[in-house]
Amino acid sequence: MRKTIIALLCLLNTINLFAQSRSSSLEGTVSKSVNASKVYLMYQDEGKRYVDSAMIDGLKFRFRYKDLQPLLGTLILDHDGKGLKYLLKKPVDEVDALKFYLHWGEIALTITDSASTAVFTKSSTNQDYTQLKKLLNINAEHKLYALSARMQKTHSLESERAYVAYYDSLKAARLPVYKKYATDHPNSLIAVVALQEYAGAFPDTAEIKPIFNAIAQGVKNNRMGQEFKMLLDSKITIGKPAPDFTQNDTKGQPVSLASFRGKFVLIDFWASWCEPCRNVNPRLVKVYRGLKNENFTILGVSADGEDTKHAWLKAIKDDDLEWTHVSDLKHWSNAVLKLYGINAIPQNVLIDPTGVVLAKNVEPEELRGLIEQAKVNK
Numbered sequence: 318m319r320k321t322i323i324a325l326l327c328l329l330n331t332i333n334l335f336a337q338s339r340s341s342s343l344e345g346t347v348s349k350s351v352n353a354s355k356v357y358l359m360y361q362d363e364g365k366r367y368v369d370s371a372m373i374d375g376l377k378f379r380f381r382y383k384d385l386q387p388l389l390g391t392l393i394l395d396h397d398g399k400g401l402k403y404l405l406k407k408p409v410d411e412v413d414a415l416k417f418y419l420h421w422g423e424i425a426l427t428i429t430d431s432a433s434t435a436v437f438t439k440s441s442t443n444q445d446y447t448q449l450k451k452l453l454n455i456n457a458e459h460k461l462y463a464l465s466a467r468m469q470k471t472h473s474l475e476s477e478r479a480y481v482a483y484y485d486s487l488k489a490a491r492l493p494v495y496k497k498y499a500t501d502h503p504n505s506l507i508a509v510v511a512l513q514e515y516a517g518a519f520p521d522t523a524e525i526k527p528i529f530n531a532i533a534q535g536v537k538n539n540r541m542g543q544e545f546k547m548l549l550d551s552k553i554t555i556g557k558p559a560p561d562f563t564q565n566d567t568k569g570q571p572v573s574l575a576s577f578r579g580k581f582v583l584i585d586f587w588a589s590w591c592e593p594c595r596n597v598n599p600r601l602v603k604v605y606r607g608l609k610n611e612n613f614t615i616l617g618v619s620a621d622g623e624d625t626k627h628a629w630l631k632a633i634k635d636d637d638l639e640w641t642h643v644s645d646l647k648h649w650s651n652a653v654l655k656l657y658g659i660n661a662i663p664q665n666v667l668i669d670p671t672g673v674v675l676a677k678n679v680e681p682e683e684l685r686g687l688i689e690q691a692k693v694n695k
Contacts, residue, residue: 341421343380345392345435347373347428353394353413356432357401358382360390360419365624365648366590368401384421386540387442387506391416394432410462417443418506445507452494457487465596477600481680496528504533509542513661519677522549544660551658555677559584559668562653564618564643567630572643574616575672581613581688583679584666586659588620589632594663598636600681605640608685612670615640620662622648 343358351373358369358380371378393404394413404412415432417424418440425439437443464483468476495515499508509532516525526549529537536542553559563573574582585601587594605615617638621629623646633642645651649660657666667676667684669691676687 340381341384341419341423343382343392343419343424343426344439345373345378345426345428347376347378348430349376350430351394351428353396354398355395357393357395357404358390359393360388361590362388365622370401382419385419387418387420388541389416390419392432392435394428408462408466410459418446418510420506442506445502445505446510449494449498449507449511452498453491461487469596469599472599477682481682499528499532503531504536506536506539506541508532509536509545513545513548516545516548517678519551519553520549525549547655548658548660553657553666553674553677555674557674558672559666559674560656561672562656564645564653566641566643567633572616572641574668577614577616578672579612579670581670581675581691582668583613583615583684584657584668585615585617586620586654586657586662586664587617588662589625589628590621591662595632595636597663597681598638602637602639604681604684608688609639611688613684613688617642618651618653619644619646620648620651620654620659622646 345356347353354373356371356373356378358367358371360367362385367382369380369382371380392415393401395401395404396413397403413432415435417426417435417437420440420442423439424437424443426435426437426443428435437447461480461483464476464480468480470476492515495511499512499515502508502511509529512525512528512532529545529549532542537546559574561573561575563571566572574584587598589595601615605613615638617633617640619629619642621644626646629642629644629646632638643653645653654660664678666674667679667687669675675691676683679687
């Protein structure tokens with residue numbers, strides 16, 4: 318009997334080792350008209366950034382990667398042969414890139430003229446994602462990129478307003494598309510993606526939960542589905558007390574949310590490696606400097622990790638983020654992110670002087686009006 322148990326344990330260990338060593342693959346075929354010799358694959362998993370490259374040999378390329386829960390990746394074609402650093406310095410709309418979902422198993426695609434128009438021949442998930450992007454008119458984002466570049470270059474109020482206005486109009490036009498897709502495709506992983514976009518960072522659970530519950534259980538069982546469920550179960554409700562927490566600041570000293578009682582506090586969820594977060598920082602700095610003497614402060618909570626601690630500290634300095642910053646340096650496993658149901662950044666929560674949630678996901682330019690209105694309503 319003992320030998321049988323030992324043999325069984327050995328077999329289980331072998332199976333586990335095999336499972337851990339399995340790798341998935343991404344294969345691409347390009348046409349002769351594609352003038353590129355190298356391709357890059359980029360993605361983030363648990364807050365860590367991964368970059369790989371492959372040569373295009375015989376009109377084909379191949380990547381192998383560890384088995385992953387579905388996550389968003391980027392494929393970039395290098396047409397100039399100048400390398401990834403050169404490509405990443407170019408305006409976003411000038412880079413030949415494709416957003417798609419990496420997942421376990423085999424993924425195959427064909428590139429006829431550019432990565433952005435690739436056709437997936439193997440991966441139902443990415444075939445579904447391509448369909449959703451067509452419905453959303455994804456090319457409309459080029460104007461958004463241009464407005465973002467202009468805003469960062471000029472730092473003018475006019476450019477900020479133009480960006481925000483177009484972003485809001487684009488978001489409003491896409492919301493019904495996201496909802497319909499999530500409702501009509503309950504067996505697709507992309508239904509969860511679409512529902513997340515429709516729901517926003519702090520969803521109306523009365524509306525969203527029935528749609529989520531109708532999605533196939535197998536689809537909801539992956540990490541993306543479980544994290545979204547955690548968001549739906551979040552305790553963050555406007556008009557209710559914000560959950561208290563304590564984390565260490567940049568000098569290793571514990572800081573609690575309760576210690577800011579008596580002030581309006583914007584809890585800003587961000588990370589040094591989050592480009593959208595870094596893009597909004599100049600606007601946040603400008604508003605903070607105008608409000609810091611009016612019973613207002615910001616508490617930054619970072620999704621950085623031990624491996625990006627130096628980058629976190631450098632980003633605080635480089636971006637002139639003068640307020641208090643905390644983190645347990647555990648990436649997406651950060652205890653405060655889990656407590657608040659945060660699975661995407663940037664996000665924020667505005668709390669009034671009594672510790673009650675006043676608003677969620679506020680644009681920097683909206684802060685003064687919300688605070689002044691809260692003072693009037695007191």
